[in-house]
Amino acid sequence: MTPGRRSSTFTRLLRHGFTDPSAAERLLDGAGLSAVRDDPVLLDALGATADPDLSLHGLAALLEAQPDPTARRVLLDTLRGSKPLRDRLLGVLGASTALADHLARHAGDWRALVTYEPRDLHPGIAKFERGLAEAADPVALRVAYRRCLLSIAARDVCGTIDVAETAAELADLATATLRRALALAAAAAPEDAALCRLAVVAMGKCGGNELNYVSDVDVIFVAEAAEGADEGKALRAAARLASHMMRICSETTVEGSIWPVDANLRPEGRNGPLVRTLSSHLAYYQRWAKTWEFQALLKARPVAGDLELGAQYVAAVGPLVWQAAERENFVADVQKMRRRVVENIPVAEVERELKLGPGGLRDVEFAVQLLQLVHGRSDASLRSGSTLEALRALAGGGYVGRADAAQLEDAYRFLRSMEHRIQLHRLRRTHLVPESEADQRRLGRSLGLRTDPVAELNREWKRHAAVVRRLHEKLFYRPLLDAVAQLAPGEARLSPEAARERLVALGYADPAAALRHLEALASGVSRKAAIQRTLLPVLLGWFADSADPDAGLLNFRKVSDALGRTPWYLRLLRDEGAAAENLARVLSAGRLAPDLLMRAPEAVALLGDGDGGGLEPRPRAQLEQEILAAAGRAGSGEQAVAAARGVRRRELFRTAAADIVGSYGTEAQPAEADQGELVDLVGGAVSDLTAATLAGTLRAVVRWGSPRSGEAGSGGGWGDALPTRFAVIGMGRFGGHELGYGSDADVLFVHEPRDGADEREASDAANRVVGEMRRLLQLPSADPPLLIDADLRPEGKSGPLVRTLKSYEAYYRRWSLVWESQALLRAEPVAGDEDLGRRFVELIDPLRYPERGLGDEAVREIRRLKARMESERLPRGADPKLHTKIGPGGLSDVEWTVQLLQLRHGWEVPGLRTTRTRQALTAAREAGLISAEDAGILDEAWVLATRVRNAVMLVRGRAGDTFPSHARELAAVGRCLGYGPGHVGDMLDAYRRTARRARGVVESLFYQD
Template sequence: MTSAPGRRSSTFTRLLRHGFTDPSAAERLLDGPELAAVRNDPVLLEALGATADPDLALLGLVRLLEAQPGATARQELLDTLISAKPLRDRLLGVLGASDALADHLARHPKDWQALVTYEPRDLHPGVEEFERGLAGATDPVALRVAYRRCLLSIAARDVCGTTEIAETAAELADLATATLRAALALAGAAAPEDAALCRLAVIAMGKCGGHELNYVSDVDVVFVGEAANGADEGKALRAATRLASHMMRICSETTVEGSIWPVDANLRPEGRNGPLVRTLASHLAYYQRWAKTWEFQALLKARPVAGDLALGEEYVAALQPLVWQAAERENFVADVQKMRRRVVENIPAAEVDRQLKLGPGGLRDVEFAVQLLQLVHGRADTSLRSGTTLDALKALAAGGYVGRADAAQLDDAYRFLRSLEHRIQLYRLRRTHLVPEDEADLRRLGRSLGLRTDPVTTLTREWRRHTAVVRRLHEKLFYRPLLDAVAQLAPGETRLSAEAARERLVALGYADPAAALRHLEALASGVTRKAAIQRTLLPVLLGWFADSADPDAGLLNFRKVSDALGKTPWYLRLLRDEGAAAENLARVLSAGRLAPDLLMRAPEAVALLGDGDGAGLRPRSRAHLEQEVLAAVRRADNAAQGVTAARGVRRRELFRTAAADIIGSYGTESQPAEADRGALVDLVGDAVSDLTAATLAGTLRAVVREGWGDTLPTRFTIIGMGRFGGHELGYGSDADVLFVHEPREGADEQEASRAAHKVVAEMRRLLQIPSADPPLLVDADLRPEGKSGPLVRTLKSYEAYYRRWSLVWERHALLRAEPVAGDEDLGRRFTELIDPLRYPAGGLDEEAVREIRRLKARMESERLPRGTDPKLHAKLGPGGLSDVEWTVQLLQLRHGAEEPGLRTTRTRQALAAARAAGLVREEDAAILDEAWVLATRVRNAVMLVRGRAGDTFPTQPRELAAVGRYLGYGPGHAGDMLDAYRRTARRARGVMEELFYGGGA
């Protein structure tokens, strides 16, 4: 029947006012025969308008009325609906929030009567009430129907606000408990002989175990079985496994009534690879010997729910002591945080911003933070041992383990996010944690949470606000009370005890918690602006320090830098306002000795860490460095001061390079670890080599200026050799050089020679003056005649020597010769002189090749330090730098004349050219390159960590762990790092033996 235009217009307007988004469709439904008797009743329209989705509620009501078995049943429903407000609110509330429950009511039209009861005892039913509700189910299909009927009553109380989120989640867990018991009873009834053989306990884990279940969630369980009535244990376990499997199928399988939820037993020992049912003794043995940190974390929520409850209680009692010892495990906090990071990393990129549960600032962040604190402090304080997140958070606040204001904010955020999650799942009863993007869905969700004014915008704003709160607090939650423990608190505030603070610091990896607390007190106490900013910064800094191999050193170094710069206004402003600066500083200060030592000598270099785009950490070019060094030398009063100024530039630039290397290797929250390790190696090699060249140029200028004014009586150049000439210097490398001079036209040759020798002697003296800066050792032992030959020669002398006396090893050494400082024309002519020697026409004869091989074998046997494990020596060991470099250099000597690409001083470039020329197979070149990069990074890491050069891995555990962190290995994986190094080196050695000794080169 079509309504009159006037009435239609009036109804249309009223429907819009009551929140209907499709008034035309709503009018048609209201004018239909099902609602003919009540279409004009204002009570109905008001009730529909109060639901999350009035259109959905009206459609669901019509479907329910259509499904009634006759006119009498339909009238009974309408009469009750109009006369009983509790039922009206419950039924329409459910229909407006859940399309899936509307489907259920349409299939089972009498189930609406489950919502009629409104007695006080009905408000918070427990397991027994739900068991009565499921009691009539004699098969899996009937169990599903009964389960949905119980779920209907939970949802009704939820959407009407009769229960709040924690109570709803507890009711869902209790319904799951009753359902597991009913399913196990059905399984036992189907196989009574199995039930007689065994005792089977079902242990709830996860959200079910914690009394905080979602509407749709996997129900995590663990099974414990024992023999009953003297049965054989093997037979009993097989019977228990059949019962457990059947119980899982009853809950998980899809029937005409859908499924209930999957039962997930993958939290059991060994996961899906382990037996489904174990004895209590077997469980205990596994957790005592093999369990990982996350498995103890999972046991926090373990709770017996079905089957043999006495056996279940025995299980919990036996394992609880192990749970509360988990915080004493090595790398405990790091393991938990690593697991959290792995969860986030596995979220598809397109879903991260919509992930309510797993994304940054989501529910899992709250749960992980709370569980971490429970495990650290729960051993001594039994009040913290709740499996329910909000109860545990409340206990943590009461005990002073979490600030009350922080706990209140986190509680509020968690309740909002869980409520949003519930309403998202309730709509179609599907397991999802993604906030929808469709505006209609967002509108329904917002209204369901009571946000009636602009629900889409308000919901989005509130969701983002709560997520931001969680992101800010979930790390701070762990560290903030450490500051409160050493600060003066406001009256009434609960303070973390000294013992609890010590426990927390030890769990974080601090070896000297007493010293750490002293540093915190020095940094954060008082009412100064500096202390206030430090109190803001330290919670996150402590987290970054704890992520390193040496948190104690990170905190101590931060205190030293802050003591040096604390009164400098820009320092605190930099750390407070520049997002990357504080994290970069924390990474650099806790990565080893070299970078902090450099920074302590020039604290103002902290400013380099603050550029948001990373420009401050990009190494400067050789031209810029040389320009700055020469300008500093010009301003100096004498040569010694000039060299001191050059050293100052070197110190700052070494810090810049080391910081870039550390941050690129460790990564930060905003900048993941650099994937191309070779690029970092090249960056360090180029930067340190350029810096060394600029320092030598400045030292040369200082010496010449003081002794001879502007013009030396001889042209003078410095040739870089070895790693220096190859642009491959590490932090601790010596600078191998040759000194070349050529008397100026008209100059006395003897005077020119004396001047050249004096320049070299004075340069070496000035560079060797003791200093707190890293030493720059100039080594000229690769010169003709070695240590017995003159330190400096004329170009003609080099030419005569190389023509008449040069040996194979000297031609070999010249492969990496490159001018680095001094007279550019003289350097170019030296290069022209040596090119025919190092790239000989026709290659090498066989005698020369044999000589190179003999020299290599001799070096391997004679130069390795005694007591060193050769397989872990990055320079001289099998598959180390020497193996790769000699292999590449033999290729250069043999083929450089005809292959222009081989005429480079750089190892990696020469190897790439050899591959491109077909001299090395692509896979072999990749193996050699990987080994060379890894060995170089090991040497760089040792210098960064220990502050002194080394060619093999440290033996001290913390230093070894720090090298591991630099190389990308997390806490507790130093053994994996050593195994990986041996494996890489072994493969490289195999390639080297084929190419170098086997004739392939």
Template sequence: MTVPGRRSSTFTRLIRHGFTDPATAERLLDEEALEPVRHDPVLLDALGATADPDLALRGLVRLAEAQEDTARRQEFLRTLVSAKPLRDRLLGVLGASEALADHLARHPGDWHALLTYEAADLHPGVAEFEHHLAGADDPDALRVAYRRCLLSISARDVCGTTDVAETAAELADLATATLRAALAIARRAAPEDAAQCRLAVIAMGKCGGHELNYVSDVDVIFVGEAVEGAEGADEAKAMRAATRLASHLMRICSDTTVEGTIWPVDANLRPEGRNGPLVRTLSSHVAYYQRWAKTWEFQALLKARPVAGDLSLGEEYVQALAPMVWQAAERENFVPDVQKMRRRVVDNIPAGQVDRELKLGPGGLRDVEFAVQLLQLVHGRSDASLHSGTTLEALRALAAGGYVGRADAAQLDEAYRFLRTMEHRIQLHRLRRTHLVPTDEADLRRLGRSLGLRGEPVTELQQAWRRYASVVRRLHEKLFYRPLLDAVAQLAPGEARLSPRAAGQRLQALGYADPVGALRHLEALSSGVTRKAAIQRTLLPVLLGWFADSADPDAGLLGFRKVSDALGKTPWYLRLLRDEGAAAENLARVLSAGRLAPDLLLRAPEAVAILGDPKGLTPRTREHLEQEVLAAVGRADGAEAAVAAARGVRRRELFRTTAADIIGSYGTEESPAESDPGALVDRVGQAVTGLNAATIAGALRAAVRAQWGDELPTRFAVIGMGRFGGHELAYGSDADVLFVHEPREGVDEQEAARAANRIVTEMRRLLQLPTSDPPLLIDADLRPEGRSGPLVRSLKSYEAYYRRWSLVWESQALLRAEPMAGDPDLGRRFIELIDPLRYPVEGLGDDAVREIRRLKARMESERMPRGADPTLHTKLGRGGLSDVEWTVQLLQMRHGWAEPGLRTTRTREALRAAHAAGLIPTEEAQTLDDAWVLASRVRNGVMLVRGRAGDTFPSDGRELAAMGRYLGYDEGHVGDMLDDYRRITRRARAVMEDLFYGS
């Protein structure tokens, strides 16, 4: 008897042996059921060696109590303590699997199954499992027999008799035997159906690949044929009979009874998935895969294997489809399709589970499997040694053939084995289908101990898991691209490497249209033993993946070579890309998104430093830019040099803006894509407007200094109009302006006018000097009298004109007027002059409204370019920029006098104010805003992709694909992009017709 307050020696020994609840364990050891062995030290040592000694002891007590009588219990316990193999296997299972302990408590004689296998190297196959299932002539008997076999497999697993690959193969063999037994039961239940058809069961997924989990859906495809010569043979009847047999087989395996379930049989990988017939003839399968199958369906067929039913028919199926499988890599968008499917899987993981996902999360099992399968499909066309459905076998073959570096393959093999073992042990506990790492401390402790981590099991487990997941993440991209570098760098003689043909095949499959050119660039960048080449070999595997993820990988790689050639001897360049996490990915995205940003960068390669600065992509304010430009102009020697300096600032800032726009649209690993397209448009409009205003201010200062020093005979201001005044410039927009001056005191008006005209002439000359930069064109056609009127007027002349001659369209144009450069006081007084015109008191009269509507209708009929699709023209087309802006501007002119919020030059701001004032219902306001934002983004995207302005989608396939990526559409979905544009703008046109025309 234990003295109260003291711990017994047993209690202390239990703690030392790894029990976490020694008090309960001590009580259980005192149970009558264990009386013959409770003091046997061998038992305690064996319990302490299990993954969870407390769980093992509870299971042992239940199993002992479940024996039919005292004699059988004593026989069981004597055998247990005397036979070490049985003791290790049984207690190992009880300490790892509560579900199998439940099975043993229901079927207490099944412990004898663990006496069967004595030899450490005995690995049963399908025939042995079929033998053990042979007596199961009904579904429940099959379930019990299946669990008995599972007991043996798990015993070999937890004791280390089999490794994880062998365990997975045994589970697949047991599944094969079970499918055969279930089909036999179904045939006996319906002999007339069995007589009418041949039915083959094709294993897919992990069962087909001989790498099954403890608990997993068993993926299958059914193939049927009519029995030749059978009485009344008819294909339709045979397919109905085969479908009944297949359905019965599925129910036998999938149904849950008091004996539990075996596993769900999943036939959704069949042609057309759930919508397709459960059973098809071989010719129907072939026809589907020839005409309709998607890339992922051929990827799934890598693991197809006949397992049950008519095996000769199953072999015919595999042989008929194999050529199509190994031609899948030649399909258009092959790699993007595969990678897109992988991304979709990750995106569908609930946010709170990503960090616990062992299978689907980043660095998980699926990353290894997808990478291996992709390389198999690319190179298996010409190398039959890669035709394996088993991941680790295929990985070894890839390494042997030089398609994967041997060191990388070894690391990946080790990581995959560890992660699969974790997955097995997690599922084994309750025999539930899960890939989530548990969070409970006791579960983690058991899991860690089951993997041999006995010091600090929880801590060691977390560290090992994160380490191996990190290895997988790092190698996932490297696996595709490192061998390409080895093929051209030739630094490892004696190591198998990709042949030029294989390297070209891989690049082509990855989306490179010119694999020969790509290999030439890789060789130029990475060959040699210099430090520069070594850093490039570190960077390029990841960069190549990012290029391949774009619409134009070749352009990205070419741009990177050019930038590297320009900056290769600059010590900070490669160091920046290597050490600053975001810089390399940002550069890859920018270089492969189109022509504009790379062109800007190649004219000023040092601007790549912007991509490594955490704040580098934040646009500078107009005030900051103007100060920098004016300072540069002040230091310059001459007007032309001054404007060149201002253009240099503009070039750098335009690159900053394009880079921020691209990265905000595409997203990177560290910075996901911007979720608000309107914010991207506003940011671009504000940034381009600011830097153009600063450049014009610089040109103005240069023009004045060249002729008058610092004192001009007349005050001078530049008024922004149109999108310039509205802070809504696109990359390729002209800057609409008005020029206004006011003679200084004592200066003759004619002299002041001559000075003002000379300023405008010189400004325009300076801004039009030949340059390779994107042009900054200033357009003064919105001035009074248009092109017929003087380029510049005095404030007094504007006042006289507007008082006597102003037309309604000119008042409408003045809605966007805002001072942009020059004398701020003069600019302010110009705005005071025009406010009564653009926001007339009591609003517009009916005649003015009719005139605006007439002008709009005339513009629609006369200004649309010949041959342009009016449903896709962003400016003048249906529901485009013009429709939205004229609708908003009519509201501003009618109600701006009474609603202060409408007195703004910005379209979206005025639209929000109109909604707030109750002038536009919520849904209609949102429709107009969506259309305006989308049309603006398309215009920006066209300039980014093509390097020149345009008002409609490009026709070139690659450019159209790049537009799709910019707008957030996956590869191959440009049709959806065009359909969405038409749908959104069609709705906007309907709103415009209602609000603007009053129809």
């Protein structure tokens, strides 16, 4: 061939879409393809395929496989003379190496594509059965199956059938194949076939008439004894037939495999019997089945064996399917299953997952099935196993907006088309978008994208996936807004009854009230209502994910009413990623955070800091500076404390919100917070805030409190002339930086007369300061109370509220008891004169870290005191095993054990000289005083008990040391602790187990020498 001619051929091939024209030229120069080289019709046809290079290679292999030159000439002549054959055969060769290999092995099968009659465009099960009827063994069945598959693929790649018709034909072919496989199994064991009636019920995509090219075919087997046969023998015979049928389809032979038959959707999964009677199936579903099993039964369809028995099965389980939405936590169960699927995708594959990833096919299927199960109870038109048919029915009935349904259908069709063409290439089961440019180019061209196939493919794929991500949950909620907003009177919308059904399924206990809230928020044509209609579909989903959706929606309405005219509020929720979700989590997590927010709605702004800094607790120095500045601007002690309370309210909300968001996580960032970190965050933040509030109150008292006895709040104050130095010492959890939301502030008050001051006057002033601080902090307020408890002072309630440093020294030197040394382990200055606080600590260090540790009698006394506390302080009727404070393995157990170690060894182990329980426990472990395993057990128990107490306060708005008895409150506590709907029992079991292990450690460390 001359260079000029070669150049001309090369150019033509390049123009026709060949990516390797040189290799194509070499093939065309061969004797078998020379006629193709000079035939513009054939070259055009090759160029129209998804991959011209691949199609040419396949054609060359097919021609070479022909038995003689005459057969090759017949094939080429037929190709030239028949455009339908040309398009079908070359289209398949350019899309599927697997089918090209089949044609090369079975050189005459190309003739299956010659006939082109209207009746061939949509063959049914019967035609496929005729195509498989001659297969007398598994190998022949595989060959016949591939021949039938070839005809489906040819119609698919030519666009003769659309994606839904392709999926339906594949399901019909699978049905015919199952029937032929069962016939082969029965022929091999006629005695088994005579004993039983066996029905094969298709599930999943096969049952829904929407099968992929390569997929497991999910089935369930139902059997009954033949007339006169023993049931036990009949079931064993049916199991043998079913197993043989599965092997015929699944096993690999010289002709490859067909597809795996998967029976794991049966009752009890792979642990259950392969075959059951109808009554056994019903007994299981009525008593044991989980929500996902009813979801799977949506697509059940009898396909093989005894079709009458299969129909009886479907009719019998149908009513159970349509009652599934009445199950407790129905929606949460379905959504949890979807999240679990996503979580199990390898991280490296998530972005390429066409089926299971976010915005993938499974999102569409789950959304549609959820709506079917909710509304199919009362509307039989929704009971289709096909995703697209069900979606159209949902739109027609007003259950889904027509525009949303149309967008979702377009996305689903495109994604399914991608999935089909990816699998067709090698006939392998995969849902991953290929990474290579060549594969993406072939894929894009197969979908009709020809200008820039790779770029267009990725653009369209991402666009459709984004649509699915946006709509798959919104689909469930937006019609609720359309039902109340009434902005498009001509469009079908949810009836009031359907709206109530949907809200009940979401977990709303009062659907009528929820609809009223939605109407108030979303009705009208104002910009505010329009933004709410954008936000609410997503917010409703987050509310539904909580233990109390009703409270979440009600609280959102209250906040919106309070801030609705504030320009930044809705803009914040609309534009700042995590703000809306954080707000939804906070508003539906219990009473404390919403109550705080209602009294300071502007604190919503804290939720919108994109980097999370808005919820970071502020350091004590900053808090104290702000509170002292606010107190300085006030005109009275009452006003100063009110200002301090305002800061405290906002900062408590910040901490509570951080706690809740850290427990729940967000859609973009799932909860990964360490439980110990959350405990330390709350304990440190609340303790710092309490210390700053006391500092501000002390400043207010000194400035405005009365220097004259009996004239509280008369104004004037001492200014800088307070005749004594004054300090507040934090005790208990306060001193340990471990305060919870509902903890009292245990304190000691110490003063020291200034040089030259009269001691009586100084003492009188110090007592008036204490009295005024307590009065101001006890003024009526809707905020969580801040109670000062000074009962740990010398002589307890009988002793003076405030003492001089010398008085403390005298008392501790002469009268101090071992329990007071133990209490002082947590003493730390928190407000007032820093030097005085430091010297108080120097005074008490020898008591709390006694040289050479404790004597035996002191240890026995501590043990007696603890035993007495356990017997006297447990509330009547309380379950000790669930009491977080003084129950076995609770806070008291851990703290007393750690404190005993501190008293015994603090003098020699510097790390034990801390007021913080967890730090002391770590120091004890590092010093070898406790094993790493035992330290871990105690730490886990202490953290869990603290988390429970904090969660109870978040949920109920009041403190509690045990789990709530009300079911919804208990579920809300579970959500705070990371337990999803329906897992309250797991939470209680986990607490008992953790506490029991901790008690075992306590008994070995605390009670034994």
